[in-house]
Amino acid sequence: MTVPFSYNIRNLVVRKTTTLMTAMGIALSVAILVASLALVNGLRTVFANTANPLQLLVLRKGSHAELGSTVPTEDFAIVRSKPGIAADRSGQPLTSQELVNVANLPSLDNPKGMNITVRGLSPVGIEMRKVRLVAGRWFQPGQREVVVGEAVAHRYPSARIAHRIRFGKGDWKIVGVMDGGQSALNSEIWGDFNQISAEYNQQDSSSSVLLRATDPVSLDALKHSIEDDPRLNASTITESDYYHGQTASGAPLEFLGILVSVIMAIGSAFATTNIMYAAVARRAKEIGTLKTLGFSDGSILLSFLSESVLLAALAGVLGCLIALPLNWVTTGVGSMVSFSEIAFRFHVSIAALFSGIIFAVVLGAVGGALPARAAAKKEILSALREA
């Protein structure tokens, strides 16, 4: 009971230039939307990959970041002896004392310098994380040596293996490059805990303590045990929550991206309305003929509406294709928690692509609604008489 779809498809094809130009506008709006979603997805992926669900971060009470927190060395001993902590192969509890600070090096994006997280940790800390060495070797205790994450090696020209970089009070030699998978660890510089603490005059304390629980029940128990312990002045947060919270760093960019794509969509919707009105005017005689043949007002409306929706959907696909190559682009964003850059890859997920198409379809429907209605309401005789 409807006007055949081929009618609409062919009309779009016949007016190639117009169709293409309008489609470009919609496609770009969709591309920007998908890019923004991909940005946030990418960040989320990186942070999800960094966290181990059984690991708990111990910070000073009231601190929300490793950077502002201090945990005295005496407290470390207390934490270490608590039950429920997983052990390494030699039976030692998996607890790591870590000192976190920030170095500033010129990067490809920011020649004036960008902050990088510097982490002092001991071998047990390395063991507790999913990293592997891809070049060189680990730093030796007592030496001013560091290992950099892969993203640091790529994005900071001075941070190549065997080179020296400057932070704290002096120079450090890069002896290795590590790969932490798609995680925030790739954006860090690691060194020996004692060396780093001395560098920042924090010999008798650390920023945080990382520990691994044996199972989720123990994790919960440890959380309470540490927070309620009157000897300690500590708060805890699971690694998952800690990193999850950092995805907010991408919020300003996501906001901007969505704002821009919505505004562009409004502009494109106006354009769609315009060309559909022109189409309705141009095909007035056809509308009259179709109605004479017996097609109802409703089927005419549906036909023209589906034409604009089809146009928009195709444009949506085009937009997705434009945004797709971003999937292989790496960039960095400053985390407001660690005060340093986190490198990540855009992640164009299926959900993002889907959202893009839906966005386009809605745009097409909104833009094409008024003209479709106008087409449906045309009187047969006046339509037939239009030039």
Added chain:
Amino acid sequence: MASYLPLILRNILRNRRRTGFTMASVAVSICLVGVLFALTRALFFGGEATPGQAKRVVVHHKIALTQDLPAVYEQTIQKIPGVRAVTSLQWFGGTYKDPGDPKNRFAQFAIEPKTLFEVYPEFHISQSQREAFVSQKTACVASRALAEKLGWKPGERITLVGGMLRATLELTLAGIFDPPPSDASPVLYFNRDYLRDSLLPGDPRRDAVQQFYVETDNKDAVSEINRQIDDAFAESSYPTKSEPEEAFMLSFVSFLGNLKLFLAAICGAVTFTLLLITTNMLSMSVRERTREVGILKTLGFSDGEILGMVVGEASLIAVAGGLVGCILAGGLCTAIASAMRSAPGFVSVVRGLSFSPLVAALTVCLALLIGFVSSIAPGLYAARTSIVQTLQYNG
């Protein structure tokens, strides 16, 4: 050309709906571009540095903001010609009451009470409150935003429990100051000496500060003063970097990633799209009136005059849409700026987002340019079609 204005106008009004929608399309896109221009300006070109900001310099560790500088540097800086006042800034980062409640989290700095208001003459505070702040060691002052958020009145007792710095401070609110409207962040300042006394004698952080804020005599001397400060400490173990305050604020922008590229890409995309859409509209409109063009030519209008009319029509629509877009952009900028007034950290520079006359002019020029460029193809088509062709045109 002006004599054809009535003809052009009538053509524009002939299909009011199409003209309206085209103008709307232009307006929306131009609004977007305008906001992006303003954003770019605010983020990368300092926006509008207030007269107060223009004379202020921030001195911090060359490598990172979080690194310490010796407090004694103050004496050296004070001696540099052109420096009117110096205050050191030490970040405290203590916990107030229950830190789980977001409103209890605010910036806290230990400073020199005497020189704070000299370095920040735009901070308004009553004389008596200022004197109380200077005379009592345990006194502190809060910005109006902070005081209102937490319901503080002068005399309020405020306890801050130190994190990185091991000290618990018992402060009394001596006064509330009003910063300029563009800076509504909640902040608390207290006395350096009190912090120093509260830290254990062996604590190396006793004499460590993170920044110095320097007020100069006039803004033209700023770059020279910066150079002198940095030269003074270049060879020491704590080299400095001195920069004007706006530059310092802007350095946080790099935190938003490769924003310049992002913004430029979007501007490009929007402009390109707008060009496509407008050209399309115009082509349709011109094609529809091919017959009319033929008649005009028969009456004696030259090809050039026809071209001129098409371009004139496009430019008029584009500029009209552009002006509307500018108004929208201005509104949007104000909305964004006020929404961001209480935003934390680096996004604060967006507070200064304004749609200045320069940006408005640029935006309208872009609109005009788009109108012009988009009309070339259809205009030439109309100008060059022969009379016979136009009369044969069957729509």
Added chain:
Amino acid sequence: MDIVIETRKLSKDYMRDENPVAALKNVDLQVAGGEFLALMGPSGSGKSTLLHLIAAMDRPTSGEVLVLEQDLRSLNNRQLARWRNAHIGFVFQAFNLIPVLTALENVMLPLKLTGLDAKEQLEHARTGLQLVGLGDRLNHFPRQLSGGQEQRVAIARAIVTDPDFILADEPTGNLDAASANDVLTILAALNNEQGKTILLVTHDPHAAHYAKTTRYLEKGVLLPEGQAPQDWMAAPPPMPTSSATSAVTE
């Protein structure tokens, strides 16, 4: 002969630039089944208006239109559309084929509203086109056809639903003499061989020959049978010959 179309005091007024125009005034018309009626008159006489009202493409200002005893006034727009699809085949002066559809697709169009499946639709359409002599042009687009061929496609489209009536509004107005003859021959054949009731609106006396009866309209008034408008009397049309319907296509 039963009356298949009847109008009673049919009137239509419309507004032209704020001036009311009476296009039809109290028309009483009766058409019997199997008739081939030509409606003639100068432009503005209301003949097209009458046709449109019978075809349910417009609504009268006053009066009744009864087609196959169905009072068209009692149907709403949707019902009228369906009714039109089932009972009327309309042929326009300007052909009005859909440019982006092939000849076959154009003819299939009215069948989309019936319950036939795709295969049957295809069959009917093909048969229709063969009937009008265009069996070899099924996949041509209108722009690839001559005017006469286009109109023949339009006729195929008009008959594909096997309607009760064929209403033609100046079908030869845009055609050259040869094509015009082809078209009129087809219409005559449809009337003679298949008993289709045909209403033909025309101002061309030559076209009217092909019909069996002619009625005249003048300024919105249907003139009594046998009567023609005053200025037509000056050059009476030649009498239709019996061999008109067997006019051969060149």
